[in-house]
Amino acid sequence: MGQTKRKLREGKPALGGWVMTGHPVIAELMAGEGFDWICVDMEHTATDYASFQSVAQALGRYDCDLLARLQDCDPVQAKRVLDAGADGIIVPMVNTAEQARRAVAMAKFPPDGIRGVAFSRASDYGRGFQEYVRDHNANVIVAVMLEHIEGVRNADAILSTSGVDAAFIGPYDLSCSMGLPGQLDHPEVISAQAEILAACLRHGVAPGLHVVQVAPERIRRSIEQGFRFIACGLDTEFIIHSSRAILEGNRDNG
Ligand code: 3PY
Numbered sequence: 001m002g003q004t005k006r007k008l009r010e011g012k013p014a015l016g017g018w019v020m021t022g023h024p025v026i027a028e029l030m031a032g033e034g035f036d037w038i039c040v041d042m043e044h045t046a047t048d049y050a051s052f053q054s055v056a057q058a059l060g061r062y063d064c065d066l067l068a069r070l071q072d073c074d075p076v077q078a079k080r081v082l083d084a085g086a087d088g089i090i091v092p093m094v095n096t097a098e099q100a101r102r103a104v105a106m107a108k109f110p111p112d113g114i115r116g117v118a119f120s121r122a123s124d125y126g127r128g129f130q131e132y133v134r135d136h137n138a139n140v141i142v143a144v145m146l147e148h149i150e151g152v153r154n155a156d157a158i159l160s161t162s163g164v165d166a167a168f169i170g171p172y173d174l175s176c177s178m179g180l181p182g183q184l185d186h187p188e189v190i191s192a193q194a195e196i197l198a199a200c201l202r203h204g205v206a207p208g209l210h211v212v213q214v215a216p217e218r219i220r221r222s223i224e225q226g227f228r229f230i231a232c233g234l235d236t237e238f239i240i241h242s243s244r245a246i247l248e249g250n251r252d253n254g
């Protein structure tokens with residue numbers, strides 16, 4: 001079992017980096033700084049499976065779990081990223097218990113799920129087949145995204161689904177679904193997030209949050225609030241902000 005799942009089980013924060021660029025070097029740079037996990041976003045990017053596999057290969061020498069955010073609750077996508085070496089999946093827009101059951105099933109081999117076996121990279125091309133299949137269902141991380149008000153209403157049913165390790169709030173989609181796009185500090189959005197957090201605690205699921213516009217104090221606040229599976233920003237945001245900070249005040253001096 002990787003460190004992320006172990007930390008979540010122990011109620012400890014597991015901090016993740018978020019890769020929009022799909023580039024293995026970016027993922028390596030972030031993993032080398034000590035993130036517990038890296039997520040490659042395949043929902044809102046052009047990242048394909050070959051790039052995902054390159055990231056998996058690049059992260060091999062780091063003690064850092066690799067997750068993929070899928071485009072949808074789709075068994076084909078889950079199969080392909082897990083075969084490439086993902087340690088888990090983040091499934092967007094899980095609004096019902098049925099979708100949550102599907103998310104778990106597509107991540108696990110029978111008898112717990114429906115994932116097909118293969119001599120893929122994940123099992124060292126078959127050389128580690130028996131061991132991989134034996135341990136996988138216990139090791140894989142299944143995070144469902146609660147990012148729609150319908151998901152908030154169904155939070156108890158979703159989070160009582162066996163095999164869901166973490167509930168991951170997408171604050172932007174959540175705010176949009178409430179007619180409050182991007183108003184993350186609106187009391188109704190804050191209260192919807194608090195409902196998800198409380199449902200997580202009721203069902204023993206790790207509460208997660210994507211702090212998209214990241215600052216160290218926002219991560220600290222999220223941990224204090226009780227969130228444990230926390231994505232810290234985006235690689236693209238890191239590059240924007242460091243570029244801006246360097247140029248600010250120096251642009252006219254050259
Ligand atoms: C959202 O805020 O909707 C997200 O999906 C963040 O990952």
Ligand code: MG
Binds near residue numbers: 170172
């Ligand atoms: Mg979203």
